[in-house]
Amino acid sequence: MTLSAAQETPYSHELAWPPHLRPFDPWDESIKADPYAHYAWMHEHAPVLRARTPAGDAWFLSRYRDVQLAFRSAKIFSSRRPDPKVFPNVVASDEPDHTRLRSVVAHAFTPKAVARVEGQVRATAEGLLRPMIASGGGEVVGNFAIPLTMSTIAGLMGLSLSKTAQFRQWTEDYTSLLGRLLGSSPGSPTDASGTAAFVAHMDQALDAAPLEADTVLSCIARSRADGKITGSEAAAFGPLLFDAGSQTTSLLIGNGFIVLSEMPHLLARLRANPADVPKFVEELLRCRSSVHRMRRVTTESVEVSGQRIPEGAAVYLLMAAANRDAEKFPNPAVFDMDRDTGGHLGFGFGIHACLGSWLARMEARIVFELLAQTVSAVALDPDPRRAVVPMTAGSGVVSGPKALTVRLAPLQ
Numbered sequence: 001m002t003l004s005a006a007q008e009t010p011y012s013h014e015l016a017w018p019p020h021l022r023p024f025d026p027w028d029e030s031i032k033a034d035p036y037a038h039y040a041w042m043h044e045h046a047p048v049l050r051a052r053t054p055a056g057d058a059w060f061l062s063r064y065r066d067v068q069l070a071f072r073s074a075k076i077f078s079s080r081r082p083d084p085k086v087f088p089n090v091v092a093s094d095e096p097d098h099t100r101l102r103s104v105v106a107h108a109f110t111p112k113a114v115a116r117v118e119g120q121v122r123a124t125a126e127g128l129l130r131p132m133i134a135s136g137g138g139e140v141v142g143n144f145a146i147p148l149t150m151s152t153i154a155g156l157m158g159l160s161l162s163k164t165a166q167f168r169q170w171t172e173d174y175t176s177l178l179g180r181l182l183g184s185s186p187g188s189p190t191d192a193s194g195t196a197a198f199v200a201h202m203d204q205a206l207d208a209a210p211l212e213a214d215t216v217l218s219c220i221a222r223s224r225a226d227g228k229i230t231g232s233e234a235a236a237f238g239p240l241l242f243d244a245g246s247q248t249t250s251l252l253i254g255n256g257f258i259v260l261s262e263m264p265h266l267l268a269r270l271r272a273n274p275a276d277v278p279k280f281v282e283e284l285l286r287c288r289s290s291v292h293r294m295r296r297v298t299t300e301s302v303e304v305s306g307q308r309i310p311e312g313a314a315v316y317l318l319m320a321a322a323n324r325d326a327e328k329f330p331n332p333a334v335f336d337m338d339r340d341t342g343g344h345l346g347f348g349f350g351i352h353a354c355l356g357s358w359l360a361r362m363e364a365r366i367v368f369e370l371l372a373q374t375v376s377a378v379a380l381d382p383d384p385r386r387a388v389v390p391m392t393a394g395s396g397v398v399s400g401p402k403a404l405t406v407r408l409a410p411l412q
């Protein structure tokens, strides 16, 4: 019997990993917290890697050209979920549903639309940062990044954000449930009940949204009333947008604080040249992206970098690995604001490329402009247990600090 290439593709645990690296395991939390050494090895030795996970076999692509091609080939690398009835949203749909859903809210996230809320975002960021600086620092994610990103997306959606802690728990439950259903993480004990409460809350907010208003929830409600989207598609929109709009950007902001603590000279540069802040943000998205991988399922057997991936395979596009591919970005591990970051895949690529990219860029720019203008140094808390607490579980696809405690020296 002739074995097909796919059958011959060894599993991660069968490969000859160097002694300092455990075989890549997508469920291993310590690898997820810092996977870059694994990615570098995979580029060279296993650009198409097969891993056994509790949810079945999965393939991982790490080379820039493979990941970009897969993003581009949406017919072969489908975004559909194992059960399409669960959260029938824009991320989890193929054409023609995808464009129909995306067009419901796309106009609310253009650079022009986002610029309208910039003043509000700046005022909120200032209000949150001031007390932290006054007390010499503190926990950045819960006290700054999450309240900022949640209030921003809530404002655009037209959602009243009475209890940030409750929304934070709900988004964690929602991402954990998604991760469990997709087979990319183990889930959490409260993921189903918390998500049900989250969806019910969003549904009520959708019902209460005035049809004539200009908020995102009102756009969704109008499209539902016009019959452009179904009731379950409308219900799936709110939790998705709230989650996508808050967690990813909070993690990116957290990663940016960490970079500034590692490379103290950058803060002075950003202070002297505020126009360089967007370069800092793009390099952050390339080098320390908060979203590491996106899942696809193959609709036919396909060959990638000499390996055959069968039809129906779960394939993860490792954008964070692709962004560190030396063939595309020389000296990829070096954080270099002056490099050409064009084509980075931090926001994905192709038809599903991030809808909120301009919003995320604007929020991150404001944060790092503000930090450079008000703080002379960012240092991690000397207690390593408090300094950086990596994100675990959740959707399994994001990376960054769940909690981050820093010292902030005010600018005299």
Ligand code: HEM
Binding pocket: 079, 090, 091, 092, 102, 153, 241, 242, 244, 245, 246, 248, 249, 252, 289, 290, 291, 294, 295, 345, 346, 347, 348, 349, 351, 352, 353, 354, 355, 356, 357, 359, 360
């Ligand atoms: C640093 C912050 C962010 C990162 C790194 C990020 C990353 C991504 C990535 C990689 C995708 C592609 C998904 C795929 O190919 O399957 C995506 C899609 C998406 N993002 Fe973001 N995102 C961020 C912020 C936001 C924000 C602020 C929003 C606001 C609502 C948002 C909303 C969305 C939506 C709705 C999609 C689905 C687009 C589609 O399927 O057509 N994201 N994002």
